[in-house]
Amino acid sequence: MAQSTVPQTASSPIPVRKTPRDRWSNFRKYKALYLLSIPGILYFLLFKYVPLLGSVMAFQDYSIFKGYLGSPWVGLAHFERMFQYPDFLRILKNTLLLAFYSLGIGFPVPIILALLLNEIRRMFFKRTLQTVLYLPHFLSWVVIGGIAIEILSPRTGIVNNILTSLGFDSIYFMGENSYIRTILVSSGIWKDAGWGTIIYLAALTGINPDLYEAAEMDGASRWRQTLSITIPAILPTVTILFLLQIGHFMDFGFERVLVFLNTLNSQNGEIIDTYIYSAGLLDRQYSYTTAIGLFKSVVGLVLIVSGNWLSKKMTGEGLY
């Protein structure tokens, strides 16, 4: 994907109006490609669009024993209840803040990492470093949660052992509202930043080495080369990935928060997904939590549409 986006920027595409006949011949020409896309389309229909019908639950008093047809309709009652719930704004704020932090802080990290890795000349060192950076991606959140809680424990954790040996008081990191967002965002970066570099590294290899040679001839420093060649070359990739990220803006992830939550930090840590889990699955409030989920999806949709619009305006690049 990265390789294909890079050359595109060089030649600006000329819009051509197509007749239906052209389309048909297009279809014949790329028959194999269309056939290949069928499983993907089916997947989306079956697992993404059909379940959307389940959203009617949000407008019913759904009982799992009566089903969609037997449950009474209640209109917007669940949405009203959601906005009246005293903690709803707090949870929404947490969700948005966490999403914002993880996008704002978490998104640039893989780019920087990729640029740094790209500068390493020793292949062996680079490979090893890359592997070490990837590794956390393959751990589950439960494991990462366990590790983080142990490391940050006020009695046995290494962080507090260092703090106390330097003469500071030990801090109950998991017990303070003020730390939870930092912990959530940074554990996410630790887990996935290395993995995220893969696409950027691929984009970097797609840059024509002639450009660097020419720049060197002109006497450009490494820093100058990075600014004027590398970054512009990977910018389309960055834009696409950024837009994809925005689409997942509200999907901060449910289990990665759940494993860190406790009574003392849930004030700042609880997000919509964890609330849906506890109210919906544990307390069996299916309709109510479907309404919340639907609301979340609508917010996500608005974000991606406006993000795409903005990006098209500013960079000419868009998802669709």
Added chain:
Amino acid sequence: MMLLTGLLASCADSSGNQEDTASGDGPAVTKFTMAKGTLAMKAVESVDDMNKDKWVLEMEKRTNTDIQIQLIPHKDFGEKISLLFAGGELPDVLVGNTTPTANSMKGAVEAGLFMPLEDLLETHGQNLLKTIPKEVWDSVTYNGHIYSIPQYLSVQSRRATFIRSDLLEKAGVEAPKTIDDLLPVLRAFKKIGVEQPFGFRENFKYADFILGAYDVLPYSTMYEKQGDEIVPKFFDSENMMKALEIYKAMYDEGLMAQDFATITGAMWTKNRDAGKVGIYNANANQLGTYQSELSLAVPEGKLEMIASPTGPDGKGGMMLYSNTLEQAYLNAKLDKTKAEGIVKFFDYMATEEGAKFFTFGIEGEDYTVENGEIKYNAPTDEEGRLSEQRRDWLWLIKDNAYNKEKLPFEPKGVEMLKGFETILPSEGRAGFFFTPELDSYLQYPDLAPNFDEPSKFILGHMIKMIYGTENISDWPKVIEEWRASGGNEIIKEATERYNNKEGVQIGPDAHVE
């Protein structure tokens, strides 16, 4: 490990033989599936394949059944049950841990997912009807039908206070008798280097005799009458604040772990077994097991069951259990012969022969009878103990308070028996409770308490007050806030139910003003 594999292999063989004989002659084998919680028992959760366990195979042979057991991890029990209902794929037998009137089961029972059992019990469950007390049958009856075959508890005070008597000796102090004696004892423990004199665990689980002493346990069976309203016991601000002060003092003075709010059950168990904890609550019948675990880490460690420290009214203890725990629900879709076979299977558990099998195992192998007296070869190694626990786990229909026959053979058995007969019957707290549960809990899930856990709302404030981010003196404000965010609806429903005498139960020893 080798031994285990060998055992499994030999079991697999015997299962083959058994099926052959069963199909050859005698009545047809009843084949069914059964989902049952693991109860967080290592003995159960560590097994590779429960269906090949020695005791399962032996049980099947004796009851002429072929059971496919599905284990439900204890930790996600509620979630898994919700998913089972939502998925519509119920097993033939579901072993639940609540009565048909509890909110978690009520919907399913009303929807007709489970079979009414009166007639089947009449024809095939006479031993069950005889053994299980009538009050227990009443608690599993909903709309005039019996919906489950229940375990029962002859002593409803199930949780007790355990203390390390070797530490008491070492520190030169006596076990606390009243709640005022508690802090001095804990401080003495701290002085001799006990890491966590008090064993706090998240959500106050097994760490709540202090709340019990002040009679302010914030649980679902703990409502009382104040004026003309039925309110939760934590409305007693004066006593609630006293109890919280004690927890706070323990936290401030380092008498419990500094990360108390995040001590999970697993961490608590680890600390306890490593001998780092001085005093804590536990199920009384675990005294022997916990002692054995402790002895592995601290050979001189001595664990003792004491009367829970008493509060201002001279009473103490934790919440009393209802008279039933686990219970078997039968899928309504079962055909008649299968359902009969299953009732017969449970009926075996209530026979004298069944009790003997589940208590002592196989005659000649695990016990011998000499002059009419049973000589039990109690297991001495870990694998043997776990196997014994699995046998007990399989025994669903029994008096789960204590096993009078077996206790004397267990480590600390005589002491436990004494505890069950002298200490536990005179302690424990109860209040008004509601079956079916209050509907307003569904509307305000944050305010809904569990049987042994405070509601999320109350828990949050309690923990924050102990940690020091909120003032304990603000407890009356917490009550106001609780009322405002839906509590008034709960009180209204509770009071109406009380006035109309609809499904209100008054626990033994409840304070009725």
